[in-house]
Amino acid sequence: MSDTLIYAMSTRGKLNLEQFNELFRRVYSPSFKQVEESVKVDVRRHTVRILDSLGYCEFDFDKRMVYMCKPSLMLLPFFGLPKAVLTGARSPFLVQKLKTAIKKHRDKVVLKHLIHSGVNEVIPITLYVEAIDIETVRKIAKDAQIACDTSCPAAWVMANFSSSLDNIRKSLNFESQVEPNWRRRVFSKDRLVFSGFEVGNMANYLAEYKDPVSQQLHHWLWHDKYAAPVDRDWGR
Structure with a gap:
């Protein structure tokens, strides 16, 4: 179609x-x-x-x-x-x-x-x-x-x-965050897709959250208990 x-x-x-x-x-x-x-x-x-x-x-x-x-x-x-x-x-x-x-x-x-x-x-x-x-x-x-x-x-x-991941990390402002209770998907570095299952090292990961009201997608890069909002298209 x-x-x-x-x-x-x-x-x-x-x-x-x-x-x-x-x-x-x-x-x-x-x-x-x-x-x-x-x-x-x-x-x-x-x-x-x-x-x-x-x-x-x-x-x-x-x-x-x-x-x-x-x-x-x-x-x-x-x-x-x-x-x-x-x-x-x-x-x-x-x-x-x-x-x-x-x-x-x-x-x-x-x-x-x-x-x-x-x-x-x-x-x-x-x-x-x-x-x-x-x-x-x-x-x-x-x-x-x-x-x-x-x-x-x-x-x-x-x-x-494209920007390198190291350059992106240096430009972000990581803060202590409480993870939102929204539907979450985690980016798989092996499959290059967002997945509903936990994948790889869960201390450092890119997560996608869906706002249940607006249906908007939000993306956070996590490092232990610290996170920073990111643009999903950072590499483009």
Whole structure:
């Protein structure tokens, strides 16, 4: 269903949050008939984070706007053959142009699909090309009229740009805190997700709390009995 949502958003280029919420409601309402309102809020919030984090669009909550990113083939970290994933705005016409370009070079490149399930069901179907060399990736992008940056995998650019955990710790003001009696999830460094189960060293951990009234999420970094509020997106 996230493909349907992306297609609808891409027809507009930019939209306000109210328009996004309406599109989200229309796309997901068939599966929401017997779902509690709090679950709907969680799914919408998760969808927003996924679409923004994976480069499909940018959410500007200050201006209450959503901007679709331009279609791009972004190089992935790879061992072996080069791979590039399609991000940004998407339409059936664009996907067909990509398939046509790949067919032209079918002896050098393949298009692969990755369908997500479970908690990641909100992620659009991942489309990525695997080619014999980076030059072929560039040719595919040119033929499909899709932007392409093969200078460096996007993940490495983001990693170099992100703040280190040590720098974040030094900037925080840790104070003695009483843990709120709210629903809590703890970040798992092994699985890179927030989990309802206690994981790893519980003397030092990142916790997520949900306000039962406003449904807002709050994040605290704990060190023994001391905690500091943090921005969940500190590394972006």
